[in-house]
Amino acid sequence: MKPGGTAGACAALVRRDLTLVWRRRGDALNPILFALMVVALFPLALGPEPEQLRRIAAGIVFVALLLAGLLALDTLFRSDYEDGSLEQLVLSPHPLALLLACKIAVHWLTTALPLIAVAPLLGEMLHLPVAVRGVLLLALLLATPLLSLLGAVCVALTVGMHRSGMLLALLVLPLYVPVLIFGAGACNAAQAGLPFLAPLLWLAAALVLALVLAPLACAAALRISIS
Amino acid sequence: MKPGGTAGACAALVRRDLTLVWRRRGDALNPILFALMVVALFPLALGPEPEQLRRIAAGIVFVALLLAGLLALDTLFRSDYEDGSLEQLVLSPHPLALLLACKIAVHWLTTALPLIAVAPLLGEMLHLPVAVRGVLLLALLLATPLLSLLGAVCVALTVGMHRSGMLLALLVLPLYVPVLIFGAGACNAAQAGLPFLAPLLWLAAALVLALVLAPLACAAALRISIS
Amino acid sequence: MHEITDSDHRPALLQAIGLGFARNDEPIFGPLDFALHAGEVVLMEGDNGAGKTTLLRVLSGLLAPTSGEIRLHGAPLRLADLSPQVALLSHQGGLKHDLTALENLRFAAGLHGQRKGISPHSALAAVGLDGYGEVLVRQLSAGQKKRVALARVLLAPVGLWLLDEPYANLDRGGIELVNRLLERHAHDGGAALITSHGAYAYTSGTPRRIALRAQAATGAVR
Amino acid sequence: MHEITDSDHRPALLQAIGLGFARNDEPIFGPLDFALHAGEVVLMEGDNGAGKTTLLRVLSGLLAPTSGEIRLHGAPLRLADLSPQVALLSHQGGLKHDLTALENLRFAAGLHGQRKGISPHSALAAVGLDGYGEVLVRQLSAGQKKRVALARVLLAPVGLWLLDEPYANLDRGGIELVNRLLERHAHDGGAALITSHGAYAYTSGTPRRIALRAQAATGAVR
Amino acid sequence: MNILTLWFHKLGSPPTFYRLAGLLLPWCYGIGLLLGLVALYSGLVLAPRDYQQGDAYRIIFVHVPAAWMSLFAYAFMAANAFIALVWHIKLSEILAMASAPVGAAFTFIALVTGALWGKPMWGTWWTWDARLTSELVLLFLYLGVIGLNAAIEDRRQAARAAGFLALIGVVNLPIVHFSVTWWNTLHQGSTIRLMGPSKIDAAMAWPLLLMALATHIWFFGSVLMRARIALLQLEGGKDWVRKVALDEGAAGG
Amino acid sequence: MAEFITMGGYAFYVWASIGVFVGVLALDALAPLAQRRRVLADIRGRLQRRAAREQREHGGSP
Ligand code: HEM
Ligand SMILES: Nc1ncnc2c1ncn2[C@@H]1O[C@H](COP(=O)(O)OP(=O)(O)OP(=O)(O)O)[C@@H](O)[C@H]1O
Ligand SMILES: Nc1ncnc2c1ncn2[C@@H]1O[C@H](COP(=O)(O)OP(=O)(O)OP(=O)(O)O)[C@@H](O)[C@H]1O
């Protein structure tokens, strides 16, 4: 390992975080189970008529994944803060934003990607038309990284706080609203046979912007809240 | 204060917990805001047509309150465990189940009751028919203490674990399912003009049972997980 | 209640008979035999992880021993009805940070009862925190928090104190305070079992010491 | 880079000029002036809450000072580009409990770089944890965790060590180990600032001491 | 040091600011109250009835100024947060955090009066159109800022973190304002223009503008009031604060 | 006058709006007063404690 190289540092970070997830691979299933249960609540609460469920399926899948992602957000920096390794990260000679981008990427890979993988199953539970499934997956692929990036900024602001769960939700959800509108909007448009490209393009544009800005904002937020 | 009296101990506990809530009264708003936001997510995800929203309103309100209650559950024993006052509670010469029942009652009063109070507002946001509102409130009044009691047992089991947030959700949600079915079922029946008394009576019966058994189970669970 | 007496023929406040505790079948501390009499302060020493905290939690009834027996005043301690005869000071302190020092003590008095001749106010004064009654515990320094927790122990109407590292976090004044409190408690007919791995410890008189050794299944009473 | 020298005409690894920090406008430590030269170990003493930890965090660049300036090798420390010239050992240790000791050290080497002539393996051996490389940190005792954290400091390619209570949690063998490591580091031209309020402290030679007093706006260098 | 920071340092010396704000306060509250009462009187009594909406339109005199203030307060808060983050100016931190609760209050008023107006006009309290939704999001943003500020112990750190959040939320402002033109919604488009021809009768316009002026002045009074308290809290250890506290104690008994 | 109060049948909506406007702004003005009193009392308490401590310390070591 060449010491000091920024690429090397990022690689070490990614390797470490992946190892940590692997060591606790049981926990990695939790968001999926949570999403499954939330989705399962709806037929129970609304009654089982397939017609009605079909109409609201895409929206509910979106909301369930969003909530599952929200609950998973907490783990992004929490343990790193508690055991002091976040401090070490901040003290490293490499650009913090880059290191955080790596962390966010690993977090997305290990929490959001599995959620996307079960999305078709969730859709099936609510009788989502097969034709919409492709749009749903595409929308999720664009929306979830965006959610992770936006969420990371808010988590960085609340890191180091006790009982941040609810507060985090309060901070994050307003920022998630546009993503939800465009993402679920695309699915609903597809289901209604309307053009659905525009909202997806908006999501893509927002994603590009967030990819650049969010790690920087996250680093700044972290510097504020670690002090 | 007469020392040693069990009633005095319960009173002291209730007074203390209420004082604590009052000291952090800002936090007490969080469940309400969370429920508001979750309810707001659905029209955004599903589209704003009042007709469609009206049909699923009761179910969504129930699910939102259930999720808000779920997130609030975590605070029931968490801080008491962390600062060691749970230990002191267990070591006190009074029946633990009774003390825990007091704690659960205060928790219900300070988290669930405000949620019930905003339920009509949530219903209005989803265009819930006014006629159903009464049944919704009644169902919530029966269901939420039940949820608090069932949840408390699960929290007692997971207290002292790190990262219990998701795990708690997984433990609790299956127990909540029957409550949800009966509670939301009553509302849906009322909305459809069908008789809705039976599910409410079931809820009431379950509540009576839980009032007796849950504190005992909670005490037993706590003894296990504190060791 | 008939009194169990050991070789000294004094009544034993606390007696451990073949007491052992294991986690996942790995012994934390071995079969221990010792007795604690009124007027005695016993110091338990051991390296990190030797099992001191665990022993105190077993003795207080929070953990069930894997083997052996505990007797308080000669009567066996059962898990179900936890004894009101023990005051435990643990690592965390058991204070609510959002209550004031006095509110915390008042709650403790309500829950555990209150020793005759002492009030939350005077307990606070006894630990040198006059005038801090209305301060939120969150705003106290670590050492001051420790003192409030000690005031709680002082307040409890019990004879047996189990103190886990009462000296940790305290500066020299605090250490002397603890020693004074222990002396007075022993003088009044109470008993205390305290743990420490620091250099400061209860030194007045020559307290008996129990040495715990990590993972070794032996505990020797010197 | 031009060297700042103080009265001794030796280059200062670390220099604090009128350094102060306040929280909510309450001063935590007063304006401090001191310099740390190569080959020096300085011991910082103070009661609980005197501000020792805070000072180390300010010196490492984690906290921005409220007043004054910090210079490393004569160049001012800026918050934005945090310096790779400091190794900080803090209360928490900065170890992942779910990784093994070696994995933790390898990650540290990847992040901070690695001192010439030392590897994660040999660093672990240097702190007396030969053969514990493959053990999860979670399964180590508090003292062993502290040793792994020390190995991380040993591994970092920096001249300046900031160690917060390196003696805490360690038994006697560990305390001697820390003293030996400090001596060697100073001998190799490094410098260290360490805090302690315990009785054990770096005693070889006569280390300079800095006394911090709680909430008093004065810090005196003896 | 540029002009801006110089100015802030001069005026921003806490005791000076405290004293100046104390002098301004009664005037802000007084004039705000007076103008508000005049505006209410002329809006409720003098202004003619609307030919379409009847008397229900009179809600405009509270709804629209409150809605405007909800946007203005956020902009004011964000601007101060920006200054605070870039130049580390204590006074800006305080002003930003002081405007959050006032802004939230106005947002709440706009939402409630909007709903009260919507029931008779649209037949429903609430719909999920772009303007209503984005205004609701604005309320949540305010509450998030307030919550974050309250959750952090260190006052200055709290102000910086919450200010940072406020800056992120700025994207919502144009959405609220332009939602009526970007999406077709139930909600009314712009009718009032300060420049160019207004689509509203002058007899209705001037009480509205008067009320808008009154709410602005009131806003500054309320912000100054809160800023003074925050300053006392922040500078609790300083001599001038002690003097204030002791004087007050002597006066209050 | 009656016309003024009934607001052409919209009395509830108009007067509720005005009420909310006035009520919330009144709260907005009153809330800081209580907070101000609390903050000042807190500062005075701190001063008293410090004075007491100093007195104790001087009394202890003359
Ligand atoms: C809960 C429901 C409502 C909300 C949240 C709401 C929100 C707002 C907001 C935020 C503005 C300021 C926009 C800006 O300055 O860019 C505004 C302005 C306005 N609103 Fe509403 N509104 C609601 C209901 C209504 C209703 C029912 C009416 C009338 C039928 C109405 C009439 C107006 C008018 C006339 C303006 C002034 C527009 C202008 O000239 O810029 N609003 N509203
Ligand atoms: N909750 C727990 N679960 C599993 N193991 C535990 C738990 N608590 C303690 N242990 C283990 O039991 C052993 C004894 O721990 P204990 O806390 O009693 O030690 P101690 O003597 O109090 O040490 P210290 O001086 O650090 O306080 C240690 O090896 C520790 O790792
Ligand atoms: N995050 C924080 N927020 C607010 N106050 C803090 C924070 N950290 C420390 N303090 C306060 O700052 C002061 C100095 O704390 P610091 O941790 O530097 O003391 P210390 O000398 O390291 O004490 P110890 O010996 O207990 O480690 C204390 O009064 C403490 O209460």
Ligand SMILES: [Mg+2]
């Ligand atoms: Mg211990």
Ligand SMILES: [Mg+2]
């Ligand atoms: Mg420290």
